Amino acid sequence: MSDWATDANPADLDLLAQALDEGRLSARGDSAAAVQALGLAETGRIRAFLAAAPGHDPRALAWCLRRLAAERRASSDRLARSAQLVWSGHGDGHQPLRDTRAVLEEVCARAERHVMLATFVVYDGRRSLAALARRMREVPSLRVDCYVDLKAARHQAPDEARDVDAWVRRFREEHWPDDVRLPAIWYDPATLDRSAGTSLHAKCVVVDERWSFVTSANFTEAAQERNIEVGVVLDHPALAQALGAQFQGLRERGGFRRMAGT
Helix, strand or coil: CCCHHHHCCHHHHHHHHHHHHCCCCCCCCCCHHHHHCCCCCCHHHHHHHHHCCCCCCHHHHHHHHHHHHHHHHHHHHHHHHHEEEEEECCCCCCCCCEEHHHHHHHHHHHCCCEEEEEECCECCHHHHCHHHHHHHHHCCCCEEEEEECCCCCCCCCCCHHHHHHHHHHHHHHHHCCCCCCCCEEEECHHHCCHHHCCCCCCCEEEECCCEEEEECCCECHHHHHCCCEEEEEEECHHHHHHHHHHHHHHHHCCCCEECCCC
16 A cells, blocks of 8 residues: 555645644654644545655655645646647637647647547548548558447347448448548447447547547537537547456457457
8 A cells, every 4th residue: 555645636735745844744654643633634644755754854844745746736737737728619719729620630730650440420531530531541550449339220129240341341431431441340239239228429539558538528620610519629648548358358358349351
């Protein structure tokens, strides 16, 4: 188990440092009542943390805690700077917002190794997916995995092979350029049955395990240009890797199947 300071937020670190500076606590095992008087949660962990530093100068320990708090705040600020708000449709005209289509084109243009894309709906794909197709032309080795919502034909019982074949045929004919190989396209078999009410409703793009674009916008012309949609784009490798791992893990457990012919 990690010690208390490993997980503590900056405000709590500063509060404990102040108590040490003012002599309300010492750098040893203080009574539960003295620690509880600070109003902090996890009294037991705080006492164990203090007890693990016997003989330390309380002011020196306070200085270390304040330094840790400052570094934790700076790290949080760096994360905030790595995130940008993305917007489609009309806004208030005052905030500096990124445009959904422009951000999609930008993150696709950065791809060198792998793109993971999830969407609920594809419409007018020759426009809404143009940036991805263009990058696949430019980088022939680029791996692309697309996760989509697959439904059985209306008023028909699900037939997995038929429904997959129809989806791929329509995608090839209506949404994808003839001169670019198809991406690998994955679906959740549970979404086939319309009566079950299950959907793949996620909309996101992950590029090279570094950039993540999470958005309410589907890959349609309306979502990217006319609807009011909101999202965030982040240059944050740990988050990008975690998001990609969610989809990869479901694939490995059989939660997603690859469409034949892709």
